[in-house]
Amino acid sequence: MTPIQIKKGLDIPLAGAPRPEIVDIPAAKSVAVYQEFPGLKAKLRVAEGDQVGKGSPLFIDKKRPDLQFCSPVAGVVKAIEYGARRALYRIVIDVGQSETPDVEFQRYSADQLRGVERSAVLSQLLSSGLFSLIRQRPFSRIADPEITPKAIFVNGMNTAPFLPDLNVVVQGQERAFQAGLDLMTRLTEGDVHLCIAPDAADSIKSASNVKVHQFSGPHPSGNTSIHIHHIDPMEPTDQVWTIRGTDLIRIGQLFLDGNYPDKHVISLGGPGVKEDARAHYRVQIGTPLVDLLDGRMQDGEQRVIKGDALAGVAMQEGEHVSAICSAITILAEGREQFFMGWMAPGINKLSASRAYLSGWNGHKRKWDLTTNINGGYRAMVFTGLYDKYMPLNILVDYLVRAVLAHDTDEAISLGILETDPEDFALCAYVCPSKMDISGVIRQGLEEIEKEGI
Amino acid sequence: MRRFRIGKRGTAFFERIYLTLLGQFVDSHGKSAQPPNHKGLQCRVNRYCQGIYDANTD
Numbered sequence: 001m002t003p004i005q006i007k008k009g010l011d012i013p014l015a016g017a018p019r020p021e022i023v024d025i026p027a028a029k030s031v032a033v034y035q036e037f038p039g040l041k042a043k044l045r046v047a048e049g050d051q052v053g054k055g056s057p058l059f060i061d062k063k064r065p066d067l068q069f070c071s072p073v074a075g076v077v078k079a080i081e082y083g084a085r086r087a088l089y090r091i092v093i094d095v096g097q098s099e100t101p102d103v104e105f106q107r108y109s110a111d112q113l114r115g116v117e118r119s120a121v122l123s124q125l126l127s128s129g130l131f132s133l134i135r136q137r138p139f140s141r142i143a144d145p146e147i148t149p150k151a152i153f154v155n156g157m158n159t160a161p162f163l164p165d166l167n168v169v170v171q172g173q174e175r176a177f178q179a180g181l182d183l184m185t186r187l188t189e190g191d192v193h194l195c196i197a198p199d200a201a202d203s204i205k206s207a208s209n210v211k212v213h214q215f216s217g218p219h220p221s222g223n224t225s226i227h228i229h230h231i232d233p234m235e236p237t238d239q240v241w242t243i244r245g246t247d248l249i250r251i252g253q254l255f256l257d258g259n260y261p262d263k264h265v266i267s268l269g270g271p272g273v274k275e276d277a278r279a280h281y282r283v284q285i286g287t288p289l290v291d292l293l294d295g296r297m298q299d300g301e302q303r304v305i306k307g308d309a310l311a312g313v314a315m316q317e318g319e320h321v322s323a324i325c326s327a328i329t330i331l332a333e334g335r336e337q338f339f340m341g342w343m344a345p346g347i348n349k350l351s352a353s354r355a356y357l358s359g360w361n362g363h364k365r366k367w368d369l370t371t372n373i374n375g376g377y378r379a380m381v382f383t384g385l386y387d388k389y390m391p392l393n394i395l396v397d398y399l400v401r402a403v404l405a406h407d408t409d410e411a412i413s414l415g416i417l418e419t420d421p422e423d424f425a426l427c428a429y430v431c432p433s434k435m436d437i438s439g440v441i442r443q444g445l446e447e448i449e450k451e452g453i
Numbered sequence: 454m455r456r457f458r459i460g461k462r463g464t465a466f467f468e469r470i471y472l473t474l475l476g477q478f479v480d481s482h483g484k485s486a487q488p489p490n491h492k493g494l495q496c497r498v499n500r501y502c503q504g505i506y507d508a509n510t511d
Contacts (some may be wrong), residue, residue: 012505014505303503305503305504308504309504309505310502310504310505311501311502311504312502312503312504313501313502313503314503329504331504331505341510342510346508349508350507350508351507351508351509352507352509353507353509355509356508356509358508369505370505371503371504371505372506373506374506374507374508374509374510375506375509375510376510421501425501425502428500428501428502428506429502429505429506429507430507430509431507432507432509432510434506434510436500436501436502438501438502439500439501439502442501
């Protein structure tokens with residue numbers, strides 16, 4: 001194991017960390033399966049009123065009909081909802097008796113998994129829909145099963161507040177985790193890299209058949225881009241696959257048990273969650289948000305965020321916990337305005353900048369931060385501030401300017417293909433001009449993807 | 454005669470002060486070209502990151 005120390009970055013002292021224990025949420029009465037993959041065109045396999053079994057295909061990818069997305073429960077399709085341009089948004093299923101039997105997948109023993117054919121692994125992953133958990137860099141889209149990636153990176157650590165702790169999720173699932181790693185080795189001719197934190201459990205550290213790397217340091221040392229950059233940097237023509245360690249457990253369960261893995265563990269944290277409710281939860285995929293949050297939120301106006309507090313997006317009322325949602329963070333809505341706030345000494349306002357008094361010792365205590373943006377949009381000023389929080393060898397100011405100028409060649413030469421918008425979330429957090437830097441990078445990546453490299 | 458040079462960092466510093474003063478003036482008169490973002494959710498909803506932000510501002 002090679003320890004890699006990251007120096008640049010920042011750990012946000014946000015209050016409300018989830019406890020390292022898993023609480024089971026009772027099965028839901030209705031679930032929803034979302035089409036939440038940008039660029040994917042869905043073709044329906046069911047209609048309203050159809051009966052489905054656990055693992056029955058609900059929709060497929062038009063471009064790759066092998067890739068199916070399955071129902072996590074048995075029941076009746078209650079509603080099919082569409083979003084903008086009549087694109088599929090979600091399918092709501094009432095849980096109950098169904099004449100359609102549950103789908104049984106091929107079951108393997110742990111020993112068999114080490115020698116299983118690549119085509120067999122791909123076939124089962126595609127038909128179960130779990131292949132969508134594997135992402136391909138550049139662009140972080142669902143991986144292309146036609147290509148053999150240069151390497152596969154498994155993210156076994158998280159530094160953003162508050163993503164689930166793999167040490168907690170893997171408890172009791174060590175076999176499935178190792179099975180998932182074994183399966184990844186069948187998908188590439190290169191290496192499978194497992195990146196872990198220094199405090200990883202022994203069962204994770206002792207993973208076999210893969211290269212284990214230990215990363216330490218402040219956020220974003222847990223981001224996959226940082227791992228790729230330090231272990232096996234990408235050339236513009238390279239393609240690597242990435243997967244979260246928590247998702248790997250579901251893949252392992254599918255191959256070991258032969259049943260569709262219908263549950264996953266998510267973390268619930270943030271200052272907006274009641275103190276005794278901050279924990280990890282095992283929920284059925286597609287569980288209504290209201291079932292999870294009932295009685296667990298603080299009073300007052302709160303914003304529910306899917307993902308971490310730095311790069312997450314707000315959820316609306318009536319949404320469900322989707323398959324790729326790994327964390328829910330709740331923050332109080334902050335709409336206060338402070339007269340001449342930019343001139344205040346900043347004792348009670350958290351800032352990384354030492355122009356504020358909290359910048360000197362504020363990181364020693366936990367803060368109940370809100371969603372207040374703490375300022376207004378300003379022109380982009382070339383200060384080099386972002387580079388202090390970017391461990392990648394990338395000039396953020398130049399890259400952002402190249403993207404804004406639609407200079408895709410320049411953006412590629414500055415290394416945009418190695419990154420993901422989440423890597424710039426910390427830059428957006430510290431930006432005094434309150435620029436949406438992650439949004440700019442996403443726009444740049446989409447433009448390059450459209451034009452071709 | 455030797456010319457006074459302030460360099461890139463100096464330029465950035467003065468640019469920052471200028472923009473800060475300009476920004477305060479524009480905001481105080483409600484004529485900012487950018488949509489104001491003090492209203493919370495409504496103006497934040499299109500941002501990539503919809504969580505927390507540093508208190509630092511200019």
